[in-house]
Amino acid sequence: MKIAVCVKQVPDTWAEKRLRPADSLLDRESAEGVLNELDEYAVEEALKIQEAHGGEVTIVSMGPERAVETIRKALSMGADAGIHIVDDALSGSDALATSAVLAGVLKDRGFDLIIFGSESTDARMSVVPAMVSERLGLPQLTFAQKVDVNGGTITIERQTDYGFDSVEASSPVVVSVVEKINEPRYPSFKGIMAAKKKPLETLSVADAGVAAGSVGTGAAWSVVADFAARPPKAAGTIVNDEGAGGVKIAEFLATNKII
Amino acid sequence: MRMYSGNPDVPDDVFRDVLIQIRDFVRTRVIPRENEIMSTDEIPADLRAQIADMGLFGFAIPQEWGGLGLDLVQDVELAMELGYTSLSVRSMVGTNNGIAGQVLVDFGSKEQKSRWLPGIASGEIVASFALTEPGAGSNPASLRTTATPDGDGWIINGSKQYITNAPNANLFIVFARVRAQTDKDPGIAVFLVPGEAAGIEVGPHDHKMGQEGSRTADVNFSNVHVGADALVGEDGDAGYRAALTSLARGRIHIAGLAVGTAQRALDESVSYAASATQGGVAIGDFQLVQAMIADMQTGVMAGRALAREAALAYQTGEDRRIAPSVAKLYCTEMVGKVADLAVQVHGGMGYMREVAVERIYRDVRLLRLYEGTSEIQRLIIGAGLVKSAKRKLGS
Numbered sequence: 001m002k003i004a005v006c007v008k009q010v011p012d013t014w015a016e017k018r019l020r021p022a023d024s025l026l027d028r029e030s031a032e033g034v035l036n037e038l039d040e041y042a043v044e045e046a047l048k049i050q051e052a053h054g055g056e057v058t059i060v061s062m063g064p065e066r067a068v069e070t071i072r073k074a075l076s077m078g079a080d081a082g083i084h085i086v087d088d089a090l091s092g093s094d095a096l097a098t099s100a101v102l103a104g105v106l107k108d109r110g111f112d113l114i115i116f117g118s119e120s121t122d123a124r125m126s127v128v129p130a131m132v133s134e135r136l137g138l139p140q141l142t143f144a145q146k147v148d149v150n151g152g153t154i155t156i157e158r159q160t161d162y163g164f165d166s167v168e169a170s171s172p173v174v175v176s177v178v179e180k181i182n183e184p185r186y187p188s189f190k191g192i193m194a195a196k197k198k199p200l201e202t203l204s205v206a207d208a209g210v211a212a213g214s215v216g217t218g219a220a221w222s223v224v225a226d227f228a229a230r231p232p233k234a235a236g237t238i239v240n241d242e243g244a245g246g247v248k249i250a251e252f253l254a255t256n257k258i259i
Numbered sequence: 260m261r262m263y264s265g266n267p268d269v270p271d272d273v274f275r276d277v278l279i280q281i282r283d284f285v286r287t288r289v290i291p292r293e294n295e296i297m298s299t300d301e302i303p304a305d306l307r308a309q310i311a312d313m314g315l316f317g318f319a320i321p322q323e324w325g326g327l328g329l330d331l332v333q334d335v336e337l338a339m340e341l342g343y344t345s346l347s348v349r350s351m352v353g354t355n356n357g358i359a360g361q362v363l364v365d366f367g368s369k370e371q372k373s374r375w376l377p378g379i380a381s382g383e384i385v386a387s388f389a390l391t392e393p394g395a396g397s398n399p400a401s402l403r404t405t406a407t408p409d410g411d412g413w414i415i416n417g418s419k420q421y422i423t424n425a426p427n428a429n430l431f432i433v434f435a436r437v438r439a440q441t442d443k444d445p446g447i448a449v450f451l452v453p454g455e456a457a458g459i460e461v462g463p464h465d466h467k468m469g470q471e472g473s474r475t476a477d478v479n480f481s482n483v484h485v486g487a488d489a490l491v492g493e494d495g496d497a498g499y500r501a502a503l504t505s506l507a508r509g510r511i512h513i514a515g516l517a518v519g520t521a522q523r524a525l526d527e528s529v530s531y532a533a534s535a536t537q538g539g540v541a542i543g544d545f546q547l548v549q550a551m552i553a554d555m556q557t558g559v560m561a562g563r564a565l566a567r568e569a570a571l572a573y574q575t576g577e578d579r580r581i582a583p584s585v586a587k588l589y590c591t592e593m594v595g596k597v598a599d600l601a602v603q604v605h606g607g608m609g610y611m612r613e614v615a616v617e618r619i620y621r622d623v624r625l626l627r628l629y630e631g632t633s634e635i636q637r638l639i640i641g642a643g644l645v646k647s648a649k650r651k652l653g654s
Binding site: 072073076185186187188189190192193195196 | 269276313314
């Protein structure tokens, strides 16, 4: 089974992130870049499927020069090869452009299964997997908490408010996964050593078959109009409990329409 | 002056990824479980499995034998990361990589290495360093455990104490006397004794002041028979040299650990000082608290520089005797003072169980005792310097 996992380098989830005043884009220097947490689950799931069914796992990532570290991290977990799409023209690309570039790279490579994390911790839009499947004309099995591979049939479980859906499609198929699906492995030292020697393909926007004018800030359908720093935390309300504390709390919750 | 030219087996870019990984592992997987390790006096099995899978049991074992093959310059950086959390986690992998494993790496025959090192590197084998005895601690020359020839093998008799990882050891690296000590020859040899050998009795594990999760115990050897292939090195001399070499290398590792723990105590203190208030003022705004933090930071930075310098000197071969003792002496005394200040910054809170600095205060007390007390380090440094000066004078 040929599996692709699309991953993104995001600023460290716990770091204080900043936008650049000049162009309202993320200041990538302001925080350490890490492999998007949900993508780790996607890589883990791909490796588990590979262990059970054989095949090859390719990591695909679009991002600046240093996103290569993120691909290496996935390779050190055990993936076989990497594809890095890096191009100055890509700066400021929105989800539509990202999906066009990824779809351009993924098509015609014969992947049976394309796995995504269900969202990135920076943009949190959860739309790229659906957009890529639409562009490729493939079925989408999104928000999977379980993936079963049975020959050419892929079945997922998706948690819903009332239970879970079981959704099935024939490969090739696009799957996105949620964090309940597995426990991502830690790369071993041997994996880290091996990752340095694994094949890594570097592509430009043109290599992906996408026109440079249709990506980047200029082509973005969604732009940041304005932003402001989060206001400092306001002082809370302190209530001295003189026997009616419970009532006061209930009143507070009711006033704020929490209950 | 000899220059360090890097480790060809683990280039800088690979090592950088390894360090990032360890740092992340320590902070996201181990620190949240420190209190669990402390209260159960055990490293949880799933954590041990992750540590083994990652390859931490063999970070200093050469790649040829299944390890990662870090040199000491890199080892000390790793030690600083491992020192940042419960020291018992480091202790679990410490004997395999350090004092026990390095005896095999440096002095084992090819057959001995291929029999033991791959299992040591993977963590399937726990190796234990059996040197200390009731009457012989930091000074191996006065050992009383004996090994006497028996047919084509040896019979070992004697008692060891405070042996780390003894309760689950698969291999004991046992130091024993093979002949009487003379001025020129300490008469000590070292043997590889399988944990299941008949006649080995491991006592109940010791109740210690700190480092919960790390197990030590007495080990008794009564008429333990081993084959000729158990002897490390061709003659008895190897044992004593192996002990000294392994301990010297280990001292720099411990210096790195001490720096890592001191950094943690400092970080805990700074963040506490910035957030805890007295009379509505952050205690970090008080200059007497700032002074304590300044002294801690100064100690940490001096220790880090010294540990790195000593590791370089060891790796290039420039100094394998004085520098390790200097680094261990300074860094372990430093972390003692830093831990004491950390408790002081925390006030009454610092005396409470489950507050990190309380554990650190107890954990680091051992660093000044094992693998040569501070007093022994001073003797090695002082006597070593005087001896080489006398040699120069030709007296």
